Amino acid sequence: MSMQVERSEEMVAAIEQELSALFRRSRSASLRLARRVHPEMDAAGYALISQIEMGTGNGAGVRASDVAHVLGLDKSTVSRGITQLENLGLIERVGDPDDGRARLLRLTTTGAERYEAMRTQRQTEFRAILDRWNPTDLADLGRLLARLNTDLG
Amino acid sequence: MSMQVERSEEMVAAIEQELSALFRRSRSASLRLARRVHPEMDAAGYALISQIEMGTGNGAGVRASDVAHVLGLDKSTVSRGITQLENLGLIERVGDPDDGRARLLRLTTTGAERYEAMRTQRQTEFRAILDRWNPTDLADLGRLLARLNTDLG
Numbered sequence: 001m002s003m004q005v006e007r008s009e010e011m012v013a014a015i016e017q018e019l020s021a022l023f024r025r026s027r028s029a030s031l032r033l034a035r036r037v038h039p040e041m042d043a044a045g046y047a048l049i050s051q052i053e054m055g056t057g058n059g060a061g062v063r064a065s066d067v068a069h070v071l072g073l074d075k076s077t078v079s080r081g082i083t084q085l086e087n088l089g090l091i092e093r094v095g096d097p098d099d100g101r102a103r104l105l106r107l108t109t110t111g112a113e114r115y116e117a118m119r120t121q122r123q124t125e126f127r128a129i130l131d132r133w134n135p136t137d138l139a140d141l142g143r144l145l146a147r148l149n150t151d152l153g
Numbered sequence: 154m155s156m157q158v159e160r161s162e163e164m165v166a167a168i169e170q171e172l173s174a175l176f177r178r179s180r181s182a183s184l185r186l187a188r189r190v191h192p193e194m195d196a197a198g199y200a201l202i203s204q205i206e207m208g209t210g211n212g213a214g215v216r217a218s219d220v221a222h223v224l225g226l227d228k229s230t231v232s233r234g235i236t237q238l239e240n241l242g243l244i245e246r247v248g249d250p251d252d253g254r255a256r257l258l259r260l261t262t263t264g265a266e267r268y269e270a271m272r273t274q275r276q277t278e279f280r281a282i283l284d285r286w287n288p289t290d291l292a293d294l295g296r297l298l299a300r301l302n303t304d305l306g
Contacts, residue, residue, distance in 0.1 A: 011291040012283045016276070018298035023179055025305055027200070031225025043225035044197065047180070072184025072196030123169070129304045130165045138164040141297040144290060145171035151282045152178055 036118040037111075038088050045088075047071055048081045052091055052105050053115050061094055061104030090114070189271040190264075191241050198241075200224055201234045205244055205258050206268050214247055214257030243267070 027043060034046035041049070051070055055062030068078040082105065085091045090111035096102035107115060130138065180196060187199035194202070204223055208215030221231040235258065238244045243264035249255035260268060283291065 014295040021302050042227045074195045140293050142167040144294040149174050
């Protein structure tokens, strides 16, 4: 094995470790962000409400089965989580304009306000950290993450 | 606002978008990886078994409460997930050598073998993708992710 191949393998292993650390960090941040939206919501609820929020851009709402599909969760798990978020007053079920028998999920007004406040605060904190980076590093990270997403896709 | 500040804000926003896409990708990959370990395991089970596997490096096992804490999940959610993984024969409860009354979680032999096979396959796939990158990009991505982890910590 040439020195360059060996060196590349080390760098790839280092990237794997950093990505694992980043994903772990993201998971533990989920609880903190969840608590900002509602003190009784956990990381699972946060993933659920984020998905529902993302799918309600047009106001119509999303199907529970689509949320389960995107999150890779069993329907029973998602169903329990939805009931919890409903009981906290953060989401609601509405009729599907395209299918009278189906029900869609969307954020309540309270849910949308609290979610938006959490997101704004999260963005402010994230930007304060990256504001200390120089433009070259920022540009490189953006470019390399974009390539990683493309190559993994 | 100067042109450089404006440009930096755009770059930070681009990084945020790429990280969101990467986290979404990681979540949807979780189901695929879960299925490789066991066809009846979902993304929530995958997060759980990964945490138990990480905590059983020394063979002793981990407490359910510590797993719940790290994953930011309610104890009841974790408890349900643990029962599922036990029923699938992937994890088991053993006595805590340091506390006779406490129980620890660890992978069964089958669980450990299946998890390891999934991890090896995942690493092989990931490395095949990054093997096509040039050394400069690999080194830059590793360095910038390390800095991001440090700064977020």
